[in-house]
Amino acid sequence: MSTTIPGEPWSTGVARTADGSVSVAGVDVRELAVEHGTPAYVLDEADLRARARGYRRAFETAFAEIGAGVDVYYAGKAFLSVAVAQWVHEEGLRVDTATGGELAVALRAGIPGADIGLHGNNKSDAEIARALDAGVGRIIVDSLVELDRVADAVATRGGEPAPVMVRVTTGVHAGGHEYISTAHEDQKFGLSIASPDGDSPAMQGLLAVLARPELRLLGIHSHIGSQILDPSGFEVAARAVLTLRAQLGERTGVLVDEVDLGGGYGIAYLPGEVALDPDRIAKDVAASVQATAADLGTPLPRFSIEPGRAIVGPAGLTLYTVGTVKPVRIDDGSVRTYVSIDGGMSDNIRPALYGAQYHAEVVGRLATAQTVPARVVGKHCESGDIVVHDVQLPADVRAGDLLAVAATGAYGRSMASNYNHVPRPPVVAVTDGGSRVLVRRETEDDLLALDLG
Ligand SMILES: Cc1ncc(COP(=O)(O)O)c(C=O)c1O
């Protein structure tokens, strides 16, 4: 049976209104543009909550069937604000943070420390101290140096041993782009399970945690990449991690309680693309870990996963206003229509960074003109400032049109910059016919306030 479902890049609350405009959760985009300005990130709250619930239920159900517990952590790096942290927590998810800054947002949101995890491949002493102060449920250590850093911090301040997971790399290379695949060997994350001679770095890390009384070894963590559409990598990685767990058990008598299988669940960015089906994936991964544990003769641990993109990505769109339209004759003699919008690579770096593909539509009016090949570009001083490489737009697309780019909820605002001193757009939540600002638009005064002259 297929592990993917037909994808839809728009959130479920997106609909065409009777006069051809588009609304999100009952709010017309023209109203959103007037009230909040453009560019603006728009988040469909009900859609985001439904995806969070969907992942939790899918995994809880499938893992209950094999007699194992599972926790779902929302990966805040995809997009984190106080409200979003609260929404996912209300939906029964925990919150995964990757820096002191993300941890600060989760704490501001009132998420109990026990429901927060802290990642990062180079946590500072200050970040570690803050995590210990907050009593986070787990610190995922990424290197031997770092696990000593955490243990030393506990030794200095006293108190309970820190709950620690060791991040390992399984050699599985999965995901949409080399930069977002994180478990092959030649990259910075985790400790490798490969052991050409002697103990693998991963085994060394686990033994080192056990040797430090200031640390409590909670489990093993594996994250193989992002925007994964072929799920076989999850199963291969899970087998490797469970095998490592069993080896550690044989060697030390310690069978760790928890295994985290990371995030990376792929979504549709374009109409007609597929997305991973949480129900199917959960069942397949559960069946696979059950079989592996049976082969190894070990009881199942508690599992966790860390989806980010799959929760927030399709729930978000970016609303822009078209500024200029320019027909450009290209090498093959055809004409491409360059449509410049009032944002660009500062609010969505993914096309420039990964060659990511997006879909755009004219949304503020009925657009019946024949379509032409178009490229949506930003206002920055770079020819690579492209938001949508190839899209068909109505031939009469013009200045003042509202344009929406789909599926920008993940890694849009969270990777935004102030390139060319462009203030970052607001994040506006739309819920049941009303909208509210979650993160306000930056102003030039915000930017100038940092410049001390
Ligand atoms: C450790 C870890 N967990 C979770 C995620 C979330 O990934 P995604 O947004 O693809 O689900 C990432 C990012 O790839 C990550 O590095």
Ligand SMILES: N[C@@H](CCCC[NH3+])C(=O)O
């Ligand atoms: N930022 C990446 C995903 C990597 C996330 C973290 N490991 C993206 O936009 O696709």
